Amino acid sequence: MADDAAAERQTSGLEGIDRLIHEPARLSIMARLYVVEEADWLFLHHETGLSFGNLASHLTRLESAGYVESAKTFIDRKPHTVVRITEFGRGAFERYRLAIRTMIDAREL
Amino acid sequence: MTGVTRTTKEELDTGRLERRMLPYYTQDGLWDLFVGACAIAWGVLLRIDGMSFVGVVCGVAAALAMLLRQRITYPRVGYARFRSAGASRGVIAGLVGFGAACILVVLSSRTALAGVIRPYFPVWMGLAIGALIAVAGRAFNVRRFYLHGALIFLAGVAHQWGGVPLWLAVTVAGAIIVAVGMVVLVRFLRDNPKMDMEIHG
Numbered sequence: 334m335a336d337d338a339a340a341e342r343q344t345s346g347l348e349g350i351d352r353l354i355h356e357p358a359r360l361s362i363m364a365r366l367y368v369v370e371e372a373d374w375l376f377l378h379h380e381t382g383l384s385f386g387n388l389a390s391h392l393t394r395l396e397s398a399g400y401v402e403s404a405k406t407f408i409d410r411k412p413h414t415v416v417r418i419t420e421f422g423r424g425a426f427e428r429y430r431l432a433i434r435t436m437i438d439a440r441e442l
Numbered sequence: 443m444t445g446v447t448r449t450t451k452e453e454l455d456t457g458r459l460e461r462r463m464l465p466y467y468t469q470d471g472l473w474d475l476f477v478g479a480c481a482i483a484w485g486v487l488l489r490i491d492g493m494s495f496v497g498v499v500c501g502v503a504a505a506l507a508m509l510l511r512q513r514i515t516y517p518r519v520g521y522a523r524f525r526s527a528g529a530s531r532g533v534i535a536g537l538v539g540f541g542a543a544c545i546l547v548v549l550s551s552r553t554a555l556a557g558v559i560r561p562y563f564p565v566w567m568g569l570a571i572g573a574l575i576a577v578a579g580r581a582f583n584v585r586r587f588y589l590h591g592a593l594i595f596l597a598g599v600a601h602q603w604g605g606v607p608l609w610l611a612v613t614v615a616g617a618i619i620v621a622v623g624m625v626v627l628v629r630f631l632r633d634n635p636k637m638d639m640e641i642h643g
Binding site: 360361364365367368369370371372373374375376377378379380413415430433434 | 453454456459460463466516517519520521522523524525637
């Protein structure tokens with residue numbers, strides 16, 4: 334019973350948390366895109382350790398939510414895609430970060 | 443909070459995450475090679491009395507470093523542009539301009555400060571350029587740039603109190619920096635095989 338109550342407290346604290354960002358792989362991508370102005374897939378692959386397939390699937394979800402945007406550019410005359418966080422995504426990440434910190438602080442009290 | 447791992451905490455602390463990611467800019471050793479090449483050019487141009495070309499040579503070295511980044515770095519570890527890097531570059535460029543203006547104003551004056559600086563000009567110059575390199579090291583979180591800065595300062599000291607010709611002291615400092623850059627570059631090439639960016643988006 335005590336374990337059930339503890340579990341209930343933990344899940345109830347997640348109300349108001351953006352589930353799209355809360356997923357570890359997407360959080361990792363969003364945090365890195367928050368820091369950089371723009372980055373390509375290879376950089377994100379190196380930084381997050383995600384496979385290209387995983388990266389594609391998570392970036393598609395973030396893009397469809399309007400959190401990130403992609404743009405085709407050319408480097409050394411070869412086309413490649415760079416990804417940026419949108420203002421909407423930046424705001425969502427900041428709200429998510431605030432919500433998680435508030436929750437951690439509340440639990441540490 | 444059991445759900446928040448150490449990795450997640452780092453991702454929430456974007457300042458710390460950024461400090462950890464910033465060495466991306468210098469992990470290939472190309473900026474070490476650029477700094478070393480500029481120092482060697484400075485030394486050689488001092489020797490042949492062609493200091494008016496130092497700006498051109500440094501500009502060509504910077505353009506070459508950026509071209510090599512496109513050929514060497516991006517296909518291996520990807521491309522990223524940091525939000526803070528632009529600001530840091532602006533601060534460094536501002537410091538260079540401000541420092542150069544101060545030196546010109548002070549040296550052309552007849553003040554007591556000019557009297558202090560003029561006899562020890564190579565030391566002050568080494569200190570100013572060395573400090574600038576150290577500031578760049580601090581901005582991009584790369585400690586070996588402190589060593590590069592110290593080497594440039596020591597070149598000025600070696601000339602002032604060691605009797606070593608300035609051109610030789612600066613060229614040797616530049617050669618050491620280039621050697622460090624080469625080691626970093628070789629390690630980078632060994633640890634990061636080339637990947638095809640077109641395949642991966």
